[in-house]
Amino acid sequence: MxxxxxxxxxxxxxxxxxxxxxxxxxxxxxxxxxxxxxxxxxxxAAAGIISPWLSKRRNKQWYELAKRGAELLPQLAREANFDNEVYQQTGTIITRTDEADLDALYLLAEKRRTETAQMGEVLKLSAEEVAQRIPLLTNAQPGVFVSGGARLDGxxxxxxxxxxxxxxxxxxxxxxxxxxxxxxxxxxxxxxxxxxxxxxxxxxxxxxxxxxxxxxxxRPQKGQLIELSVKNIESHQVMPVLMPEGERDFIPFGNGQLVVGATHEDDATFNLEATGEAKDDLFRSAKQMIADLTIDKVTGMRVGTRGYTSxxxxxxxxxxxxxxxxxxxxxxxxxxxxxxxxxxxxxxxxxxxxxxxxxxxxxxxxxxxxxx
Missing domain, CATH: 3.50.50.60 (FAD/NAD(P)-binding domain)
Incomplete structure (x- = not known):
């Protein structure tokens, strides 16, 4: 029936x-x-990072759900025959400027890696080693690299x-x-x-x-991202996604494409207008990572409305x-x-x-x- x-x-x-x-x-x-x-x-509107393992959320149920989601996506990508523009395992880098914080993050990654094969390799990187993996950066910070991290174009x-x-x-x-x-x-x-x-x-x-x-x-929350045209580095078409301390997420797509974001605007309700304030905020964050970036490199913006619980x-x-x-x-x-x-x-x-x-x-x- x-x-x-x-x-x-x-x-x-x-x-x-x-x-x-x-x-x-x-x-x-x-x-x-x-x-x-x-x-x-x-x-x-989302171009996101799949790397939940170093989150410090206290909600253990959320972590179990997110961990299972990160495990499912590569299986789904194979079944549905996604190309690299949809889903790609690029690795992720989470940065910390304080040495003690970096060590604590690395220890957390090592602990969780014993429970989660999907995390893959975990490395503690110097600022120079981060820049080697993401040569777009002119102001790299030390960080923890997780090879199982990925990016997904929603x-x-x-x-x-x-x-x-x-x-x-x-x-x-x-x-x-x-x-x-x-x-x-x-x-x-x-x-x-x-x-x-x-x-x-x-x-x-x-x-x-x-x-x-x-x-x-x-409740609704507005999110905005910017798309940028950056230097095309042919030897680095696959670069890790970067979650820099104190800045917006940095998502290189290769072929000179970069997405930076997103904002979290609680007071914008269902307003879907791209704003100059968000563009400037996101651009400033990108410029912290790439010093010679100019505003004319912003090629577009994405706007969406997320749903959050209390x-x-x-x-x-x-x-x-x-x-x-x-x-x-x-x-x-x-x-x-x-x-x-x-x-x-x-x-x-x-x-x-x-x-x-x-x-x-x-x-x-x-x-x-x-x-x-």
Missing amino acids: TQKVAIIGGGIVGATVAYYLSQLPGHEQQEVTLYDDGTGQATK SKYIDALLKIATNRNLTIKQQRVTLNSDGNVMMGSKLERFDRVVVATGAWMKETLKPLDIDVDV DFAPFFGPIPFFNKVMVAGGLGSSGLTTGPIIGKLLAGSVIFGGQPDWSKFEKDINLYISKK
């Missing part, structure tokens, strides 16, 4: 759910429709997965929809009935779930008092790392049913979703 599934939101979670609903055993019985108008989507990731899914059982409708009180999809006045609904609308989730008389702990932890799973509807939200700035594993878990639950125990990866979902 065919199960009709709706996915509302085509960001990293929604696209991953759609992909796995077209690949996992039982996909032949799934008829999937994805709704998304693309407005403000955080994933399409927009290209989505496009690649949805293309695969549409060749099997996915229909995409590029429009914004609402739910009715029964959890079915409303396209204007037209009702579409589904057996399961997955809501992954990020910062817009409050609005999406409003007809169910549900309150959600999600404790910065993601939540996902069936709504406890409305099991037909599953949700995923609050991923924040770690969405490119945690989104794929959340999407796979949700897809498995849609197909196989049951009441999976995801307490290893998240706090009680009732902390974030409640009846009004």
Whole structure:
């Protein structure tokens, strides 16, 4: 018997759910429709770093989730045949200027490497050794190199997965929809009935779930990045991603392309206008790394809206008092790392049913979703 599934939101979670609903055993019985108008989507604006292992977040469940996400991505890249513009294991470098802080970071990396094969090689690098690996830098700092780190282009990731899914059982409708009180999809006045609904609308989730008389702990946060044209160093087309202390993330893509960002703007709500203030801030951060950089090298900006919870932890799973509807939200700035594993878990639950125990990866979902 065919199960009709709706996915509302085509960001990293929604696209991953759609992909796995077209690949996992039982996909032949799934008829999937994805709704998304693309407005403000955080994933399409993101060019992110996959390197959660040296995070000092105290939330152990978040770390387990992010660790699993970082392990899943190279497998997914092979299965979906991603090219290097989508996902590439480049290694990451996290810098510290204080020697004691650098030693502590290195010891943390060594400890976690014993538990996590995906981390690969861990090295403590001098400033000179960092500059050798990223010759764009004129003001390198000492750091810790983790060879298993990677970069992911969010927009290209989505496009690649949805293309695969549409060749099997996915229909995409590029429009914004609402739910009715029964959890079915409303396209204007037209009702579409589904057996399961997955809501992954990020910062817009409050609005999406409003007809169910549900309150959600999600707030919007604006993020902006800049794209720059830099020196093309043919001998270094693959450079590590840099997480410099006190500066914005530094993501070289080779062929003279560089992305720097992102901002975290809590007061901008759903404003998607690229601002001169953000451009100047991000450029100043880039110039700290490349002294001879000039403002005319900025070739573009990306703007998106992330969804955050009050404790910065993601939540996902069936709504406890409305099991037909599953949700995923609050991923924040770690969405490119945690989104794929959340999407796979949700897809498995849609197909196989049951009441999976995801307490290893998240706090009680009732902390974030409640009846009004």
